[in-house]
Amino acid sequence: MDMTRSKSVRRDARENVAKLHAAALDIFLAKGLDAPLEEIARAAGVSIGTLYYRFGSREGLIDAVIPEIAGSRLQTLASTVMAKDTPSQRLGAFVHGMIELQRDDPALNDAILRRYPDAVALLGICDRSAELGQTLVREAHADGSLSPDFTEHDLFCLLWLAGTASRDPNAPTGWHRVITRALDSAWVAVT
Template sequence: MSTTPGLRRDAQANLDKLRAAAVTVFSRRGLSAPLEDIAREAGVSIGTLYNRVGSREELIDAVVPDIAGAKLRTLRERTLAQESPRAQLETFIAEMIDLQLSDPAMNDAMLRRYPEAVLLINACERSMALGAELVENAHDAGVLSRDFTPDDLLTVLWLAALASHDPAAPDGWRRVVERSVSAAWIAGA
């Protein structure tokens, strides 16, 4: 929702307020937060939101860089700063889980709850492509069992995403996730 040529100044101000409100509300409550709450936070009507933005998915895509961009760049930098393939994969997993725990919007992104939000899905795909590359690097280095695949990595992160925000999830979910990954490392490598 950058400046739109030909848009009246008050309409552009509403777009800017909606964008800022969406970042705040989505980050606090997740991508499924009621759009009415975003409109209220922006100080506009729900009709204005739909008139200026269109749909939830369009609003999500409009704020993806603010919600996920910097966080995913930081995750990538921290991951690739590690010296060994094992440390890189362990960092990637830990950082992804921490993002899911701390940011409901990132958790919703990981679960791909809004597949029509194209920019959001693209950001998820780039992150998972990094994860797949890290798995392959660990295989090539001989430190990770070939039985642990990029699909297994996605499954571990999916489990963490579901469990981390479900009040009914058993307390031991994180321990199970950690054991799943620990079992995949090749002893003595």
């Protein structure tokens, strides 16, 4: 193979990866991580075979595209949460911020719900967010603002319910209010 052809193939391969990356980002953010890979390949102007050759699997594509944006959004939420004055304000901001992200961002919702556990880079980012949630529950327990009956597991059940409901077009319209009430009932009344 001559050098001109070799350089051309490498440039084309880089361009295909960039087109796949951009198409996957747009489509995953709009439709979630289970968006059809054929649609992504078509939007990028490449074959589905090229997508699999370059990324190996759906999870490979997810890990190449989503962790950076998910990490950025979750870090922004973490900064907002940590700027609050009290443990109860921080935990409340975390829960409501996570629910908002889940409702507004189908790809991040899929990540938080761990729908693709083999997308390990993405799971690492979600694990850091889960650790923050656990810390916030422990801090709210320590200052006495959160009922000892409300556990870290309860927090993740609330977020799972919110994430599941936000993706289901047939979910009852009052799901958000029910989750808010569940959290509100977990606070210890100040006397």
